[in-house]
Amino acid sequence: MSENKNLRPTSIIIFGATGDLAKRKLFPAFYNLYIDGRMPKGFTIIALGRAEHDDDYFRNYIKENLNEFSRKKVTSEDWAGFQAHIKYIQHQLDEQDSYKNLNEKLEKLDTVYGTRGNRLFYLSIGPNFVTVISNHLKNNNLASDSKKDRIIIEKPFGHDKQSAIELNALLAENFEEEQIYRIDHYLGKETVQNILAFRFGNSIFEPIWDCQHIESVQITVAEEVGVETRGSFYEQTGALRDMIQNHLLQILCMIAMEPPSSLEAGEIRDRKVDVLKSIRRISPEKVDHYAVRGQYGKAIINGAQVKGYRQEEGIAPDSNTETFAAVKFYLDNERWQKVPFYVRTGKKMQEKHSYITIQFKPLPNSTFSQSSQHLSANRLIINIQPMMDIRLQFMAKKPGLELDLKPVEMIFDNFACQENTPEAYETLLLDALIGDLTLFMRSDQVEEAWDVVKTIQETWENRKDSSLPNYEAGSWGPKDSFALPERQGHHWV
Structure with missing residues (x-):
């Protein structure tokens, strides 16, 4: 098994190692990085849990989960090498x-490494435990080296702007900002990362990436599943906080940001913050004009009765929590003046599909404008999941003797280039091991993102919507969401 000689020996400490995220994402990611020779030459994964287990029991538990969730097949040879790096405490x-006790174990590992190793603390726990863990790490000098020690924190980063400010202040008391890796797995997805390469690596696109050429931008993250076993959590969250405040706004930043002067992490994150600051804030009296919320109700899908949100376990029978949210944003800057950015996300939608649509303006004086030909809009569609491709839609002549036009597509298919593409967590965990903060959120990014949705959030929380539930499970959301782009002469693609 090859190893990454460029990385320092590292102790990886996972809080909540017996939880769902660890078994589905973290251990499979580390295992696949190990197989690919991306892990440090010396590394130990210290799994922390409340139950009393020995190393062998926990390693067998991890192996069972890898068989189900690993991107790559688990072989006896690879597993024998990987499992030797796992310790349970x-x-x-x-x-x-x-x-x-944890400090003693880490010091012993440093002796084995022959040097003070890097330490990567992954807080795979509920947000209510972040304070107590960060305080203990600080008080016991477990993460005292700002150049070697890193703390990964899962979302949600607070539940509103004020709580995000308080959380950031707490973390700033205990750690340096360069140590804090606020993770958003959407930023690790291959096609989301490809936006940077696509925009800034091609001379044919960057010159037309502005309000003079682009008519509208759409970002859709649709989920086919409902809340499943996360009902109690989701009831306190909703679609706006769970998806738009973080995932969708971060994708919007990738689409709308100004060209960075370099690929340095600070420069790219600065440009993202610029985008968030430029988003026009929605006043309380205009929330209904710019934002739509929905909640899925009962439906019959494929002959079977499907529950509505209010019938799910852990949900109040008169719940006001939205499972669908759509918002129209405007950016007040020179590049994007008057270009609407439509974002929407929902559960129990017709299909699982996450994608970005860039719609270009029609030609002002087309050669074909006086003919009977129907000219479809030129669009660039970036599919994030489950498809992973970039599609350019344009008009071309049909084969034959007549000059008839039809819409066609040019497609870059990521799977055709590499079938077994690394998972988002593999990308992000490798960046954390390296010390690259580019794809992780900074404190000011988090606070600005909360500020963008602040009035929508407060309006929806303080005003009960008597129309809920207002869309059937298995549909594309409430009717009002279609009116959102239609008022501008657009429609959801």
Whole structure:
């Protein structure tokens, strides 16, 4: 097994190692990085959990999960090498002795490495435990080296702007900003990363990436599933906070940002913050004009009765929580003046599909404008999942003797280039091991993103919507969401 000689020895400490995220995403990601020779020459994964287990029991548990969730096949040879790097420690999140014990284990590993190794702390736990863990890490000097020690924090980063400010202030007291990796897995997806290469690596696109040539931008993240077992969590969250405030706004930043002067992390994150600051804030009295919320109700799909949101486990029978949200944003800057950015996300939609649509303006004086030919809009569609491709739609002549036009597509298919594409968590965890902050959110990014949705969030929380539920499971959302782009002469693609 090859190893990455360029990375320092690293101890990877996973809080919540027996949880769903760890088994589905984190351990499979580390395993695939290991197979690809991307892990440090010396590394140890310390799995922390409340239950009393020995190493062998926990390693077998991880192997079972890898067989189900790993991108690459688990072989006996690869597993034998990988499992030797896993250690399990019983740990109580709020007990001082647990952190003293963890410190002793880390110091022993440094002796084995022959150097003070890097430390990567992954907080795969509920947001209510971030405070207690960060305080214990600080008080026990477990992450005292700002150049070697990193803390990965999962979303949600607060539940509104004020709580995000308070969380950032707490983290700033305990760590340097360069140590804090606020993870958003959408930024690790291959096609989202490809936006940078596509925009800034091609002379044919960047010159037309502005309000003079682009008519509208759409971002859709549709989920076919409902809340499943996350009902209690989702009831306190909703689609606006769960998806738009983070995932969709971060994609919007990738689409709308100004060209960075370099690929340095600080420069790229600066340009993203510029976008968030430029988004026009929606006043409370205009929320209904710019934003639509929805909640899925009962439906019959493929002959079977499907539950509505209010019938799901852990959901209040009169719940006001939205499972669908759509917003029209405008950016007040020179590049995007008067270009609407439509974003929408929902659960129990007709299909699972995440994509970006860039619609270009029609030609002002087309040669074909006086003919009977129907000219479809030129569009650039970036499919994020489950498809991973970039499609350019344009008009071309039909084969034959007549001069008839038809819409056609040119497609860059990511799967055709590489079938077994790395998962988003593999990309992000490797960046964290390297110390590259580019794809992770900075404190000001988080706070600005909350500020963008602040009035929508407050309006929806303080005003009950008597129309809920207002769309059937298996549909494309409430009727009002279609009117959102139609008022501008557009429609959801």
